[in-house]
Amino acid sequence: MFSKSCEYAIRAAIYISAEGSMEKKIGIDDICEHIEAPKHFTAKILQILTRNKIVSSQKGVNGGFYLDKKQNNKPLIEIVYATDGSDVFCGCGIGLKECSESEPCPLHEKFKGIRANIRSMVEESTIEEMAKKLTKGNGFLRVE
């Protein structure tokens, strides 16, 4: 459904939101350990999020990643767009070059509802809301 990049991106953003702040920036090693993701690859993905102003970063000593108030309130869909583009929300469920109402695949009617649900899921969930689950102990970003 989502690419690995996107999955890591969502997990990383939530972790940074839960653990970090303007005063307490989170380093890449810390992030990767807690979300169980490959370091260099994750660093690259965080670059993308930073360029898209979804997370903030600070170079140098005591540097790291953090989210400001505005960024905390962003919905997850922004992360999906930044990493995977809009394909998830408009592609055909069984691989037709394009999904259309005029030449729909046999699954189209049932699938477009699901696609809309996926969109709602990431559109209506903010990074902060997800982070709150972590803090409360109701959510996890890695298992074991």
Next chain:
Amino acid sequence: MFSKSCEYAIRAAIYISAEGSMEKKIGIDDICEHIEAPKHFTAKILQILTRNKIVSSQKGVNGGFYLDKKQNNKPLIEIVYATDGSDVFCGCGIGLKECSESEPCPLHEKFKGIRANIRSMVEESTIEEMAKKLTKGNGFLRVE
């Protein structure tokens, strides 16, 4: 969501159901042209469907693929299981090693509903029903 193999498999099965019969078997070239899929790769996938008794095949002159009455009534989920396994129906939405109720990811509650819908979609749609859309002109397996 589904792998390329699975997408081609679903499209191929529906096409065979719509166009073929015990008397009129469908060849690989015919199939690939009408569902716009790579020939050799699709042949390999049809092997899998044949081994899993989802489609029937006949070698030799005038041979090809077809579906008997029982096979026509099978739900698409059997194709998904044969090609992709059960991961789609039980994996975590943001890539945790495993999805569990005891250590759920922050998206778990919202995602498991979507996952169930995907399952219903392929569980409640039979190959024959999908094929019927083609015959009626309400469904397509390739665009342009």
Next chain:
DNA sequence: TATTCACAGGATTTCGAAAACATATCTATT
């Protein structure tokens, strides 16, 4: 101002899904 820490960014490698190839096997037809 020199040094060190941590992110930024380009270049490269790895790995598995996707695709192509080559050969074997089976069957209707002559």
Next chain:
DNA sequence: AATAGATATGTTTTCGAAATCCTGTGAATA
């Protein structure tokens, strides 16, 4: 029985996502 036409099967190649490596750049601190 020989042949031609079709699927079956094992092997190899391609390609892009995923992951790594290496160097550059900015900021804090001593």
